[in-house]
Amino acid sequence: MKKSKVSYRVESDSMGDVKIPKNALYGPQTQRAVDNFLVSDLIMPKEFIVSTLLIKIAAAKANYKLGLLNKNISVAITKSAKFLINSYDKSNFPIDVFQTGSGTSTNMNVNEVISNLSKNKFKIKVHPNDDVNMSQSSNDVIPTAINHCAYSLAITKLLPSLNILSKEIGIKEKKLSKVVKTGRTHLMDAMPITFGQELSGWKAQIDDNISSLKNCLERLKRLPIGGTAVGTGINAHKLFTKEFLIALNSGNKYKYVDKKNKFEGLSSQDDAVIYSSHLKSIAISLIKISNDLRWMNSGPGSGVSDITLKALQPGSSIMPGKVNPVIPESSIMACSQVIGNDTTIMICGQSGNFQLNVTLPIIAYNIIQSTNIIANTSVSLAKKSINNFEVNNSNIQKSVNSNPILVTALNRIIGYEKGAYIAKKAYKLGMPIIDVALEETNLSEKDLKKILDPLALTKGGIK
Known part of the structure; x- marks a missing residue:
């Protein structure tokens, strides 16, 4: 069967031109990661990508609230991220789990997909780094x-x-x-x-x-x-975390904290x-x-x-x-x-x-x-x-009745050594423990039945 020909587009990043599948929502940094990390068939789970998208929504709202981000751009980021959550398509997030250790590739993957969806669906130009990643680093x-x-x-x-x-x-x-x-x-x-x-x-x-x-x-x-890049909070507004958490927790039954x-x-x-x-x-x-x-x-x-x-x-x-x-x-x-x-x-x-x-x-x-x-x-x-x-x-009744270890209940009366002898004899002859005890002790059948009652033995204590 003849394979369909894949069409490509060319985009540029800080390292030069990159060939990307024409209809892919991701951009050059994602494509570089796809090309570089040919390690396994494992990709980041949906749950993780959804969490990252929710982080981008909260960040966009916080940055707008702090006067750092244009309202139209904030709304476009929010709408795009919500669309990606509600219409989840794993082909938008194809990077191998075994990638750069900071997860930068996945962070930029999400940034690029939001950026391109904002442009294609909502007709708003959104930059993956300057807008979607504002006040953030992959490291936080x-x-x-x-x-x-x-x-x-x-x-x-x-x-x-x-x-x-x-x-x-x-x-x-x-x-x-x-x-x-x-x-x-x-x-x-x-x-x-x-x-x-x-x-x-x-x-x-x-x-x-x-x-x-x-x-x-x-x-x-x-x-x-x-914390952005190293924990100092460089390039993040002093109130960013506070506004981020307000946005993230809005409407949630459970609350995250700083x-x-x-x-x-x-x-x-x-x-x-x-x-x-x-x-x-x-x-x-x-x-x-x-x-x-x-x-x-x-x-x-x-x-x-x-x-x-x-x-x-x-x-x-x-x-x-x-x-x-x-x-x-x-x-x-x-x-x-x-x-x-x-x-x-x-x-x-x-x-x-x-x-x-x-x-x-x-x-x-x-x-x-x-x-x-x-x-x-x-x-x-x-x-x-x-x-x-x-x-x-x-089966369990038969097992209980033939269990020679029941003799343990007689320890305080006949002693350990005598009990061991009775248990071994009962096991060797295949006899119920009560029958052997009748032969080997001076205890009555009535007393033995009371002492060796299996249900009573489950209640512990001294017999």
């Missing part, structure tokens, strides 16, 4: 966009998703509060617990992570805009490092829960088989009837990616040499990907595993 725009985007995603998507998971676990916890099962340590039989108790542990993990995350978000809402020390805001990515570490912590919790689900679902004939997860798809291309725990497996892989992303962010966080961190694009990409992964995985686990697994009552 990109760190501001990272914090803005991470905070926004955490508030609107991540926290609601974690709350859904916590709620579903809580519902299941109450439903199974009196269902006794064998507890396990080291993957070996231990004292009995209820399903509700086991699930309460999962819920506490999620709730504690939510609490820690909320504290972390107080850092992300602080924006370093106004990061007082701009030198820290530009040179470090500690906020992102700390936020990512919280995402990693959540990922670790989700992996633990997913592995518990996989183990409890294992079988059906030769595994633990405490529960049966809902069958969602055929599990094998060769073994008919096989069904696998696909959601927990998916969750483990997804959360492993988050842990890997955190390692990258940790390494990149060290790259704040002197006045600027120079790994900002990949920090932004990984923060956004990790946030989305944790949010989506949480909902997936809640809706497709937690809320619809069924307890295999006959």
Whole structure:
């Protein structure tokens, strides 16, 4: 099939002429970046570009308010940026994630697209540097966009998703509060617990992570805009940050605030490092829960088989009837990616040499990907595993009744050594612990039934 011929236009920047696809909204600096950074198929995520566009709107309004920008130009920038958000087209933002470490290429990409759209759609001449980038530098725009985007995603998507998971676990916890099962340590039989108790542990993990995350978000809402190139605020009006935040926060339920020390805001990515570490912590919790689900679902004939997860798809291309725990497996892989992303962010966080961190694009990409992964995985686990697994009552009852570790409840009466002997004998002969205890102790059947009652043992204390 014959390829259609691409038409080009020629534009100039400070380094000379550049050939650009004729209908592209971006300009020469974007094209240079596209030509230079042929590294991966990864581009900056939509969420990040939208945050950058919102920053340009707030900056245009602030600059107009301060008498620095013509009203028509301010309106054109605002309308163009809103149009780009509402009619998002990723082809307008084609630059590889692995680009200049400050994210200058992406900042100029946004500036150029707004500039050309203002001219083409609204018939207003807008300069990408002098107008769209007024009172800004890539060095404060990109760190501001990272914090803005991470905070926004955490508030609107991540926290609601974690709350859904916590709620579903809580519902299941109450439903199974009196269902006794064998507890396990080291993957070996231990004292009995209820399903509700086991699930309460999962819920506490999620709730504690939510609490820690909320504290972390107080850092992300602080924006370093106004620091411009090195943190001194050169070329920005003294009131720019104040007016910028008024414009940015207008109509928002959640409010961003000024990061007082701009030198820290530009040179470090500690906020992102700390936020990512919280995402990693959540990922670790989700992996633990997913592995518990996989183990409890294992079988059906030769595994633990405490529960049966809902069958969602055929599990094998060769073994008919096989069904696998696909959601927990998916969750483990997804959360492993988050842990890997955190390692990258940790390494990149060290790259704040002197006045600027120079790994900002990949920090932004990984923060956004990790946030989305944790949010989506949480909902997936809640809706497709937690809320619809069924307890295999006959299996767990058999397991509890034949569990020799129940003898632990007799420790204070017969001693550890005698208890160990009874447990080993029960296991060797395949006898219930109560029957062996009747033979080996002077305790009555009535007393043994009371002491060894599995449900009573889940309530702790001294028997």
